Amino acid sequence: MKLVGKKRLSGVLEMAVWVLMLATVIIIVALPWIIDWMMQFNQNEDFWRPRYLVTLMVSSGFALLLQWELRGILRNANRGTIFSDNTVRRLRTMGVESLLLAAFYAVMLFCGMTKFSVALILLIFLLTGLLLLIFGELFLQAIEYKQENDMTI
Numbered sequence: 001m002k003l004v005g006k007k008r009l010s011g012v013l014e015m016a017v018w019v020l021m022l023a024t025v026i027i028i029v030a031l032p033w034i035i036d037w038m039m040q041f042n043q044n045e046d047f048w049r050p051r052y053l054v055t056l057m058v059s060s061g062f063a064l065l066l067q068w069e070l071r072g073i074l075r076n077a078n079r080g081t082i083f084s085d086n087t088v089r090r091l092r093t094m095g096v097e098s099l100l101l102a103a104f105y106a107v108m109l110f111c112g113m114t115k116f117s118v119a120l121i122l123l124i125f126l127l128t129g130l131l132l133l134i135f136g137e138l139f140l141q142a143i144e145y146k147q148e149n150d151m152t153i
Contacts, residue, residue: 006078014074021067028060055108062101069094083143091136098129 003009027034035052069090076087102125105118 004077004080004082010074010077014071014078017067017071017074021064021071024060024064024067028057028064031056031060051108051111058104059101062097062104065097066094069097083139083146085143088136088139088143091132091139095129095132095136098125098132102126102129 031053035056038052072090073082073087076082076084076090081087102122105122105125109118109122
C-alpha cells in the first residue's frame with residue numbers, strides 16, 4: 001500500500017498539521033483565559049499562574065515551530081522531494097528546537113516546577129531532539145548516496 005502522495009496518508013497528515021497549527025494559534029491566544037479557568041481548581045493560584053502561563057506559552061510557541069517544520073517535511077514527501085537539503089535542514093531545525101525546549105524544561109525544574117511530568121517532558125524532548133539530529137544526518141547521507149547513484153547512471 002502506497003502511503004506517500006497528496007491523496008495518500010502523507011497528504012492527509014499535511015492537512016491535519018495545518019489544522020493542528022490553527023488550533024495551536026487559537027490556544028496561544030486563549031491561554032490567559034485557559035489559565036484563569038485552570039486556577040479555579042488550585043488553592044495557591046497567585047503563586048502558580050505566572051509559571052503556568054510562561055511554561056505553556058513557551059511550549060505552545062515551540063509546538064507551533066515544530067508543526068511548521070513537520071508540515072514542510074510532509075510537503076517535501078508529497079512532492080517526491082523527501083531526499084533534499086530542505087528536508088535535512090528541517091530535521092536539524094526540529095532537533096535544535098526540541099533540544100531548546102528540553103533545556104527550557106530543565107530550567108523550569110530548577111524554578112520550582114518539580115513535578116514528575118516536567119521531568120518526563122524534559123526527557124522526551126531531549127531524546128526527540130537527539131533523534132531528529134541523527135535523522136538529519138541519515139537523510140544527508142541518503143542524499144549523497146542518491147547523487148552518487150545518479151552520477152553512475
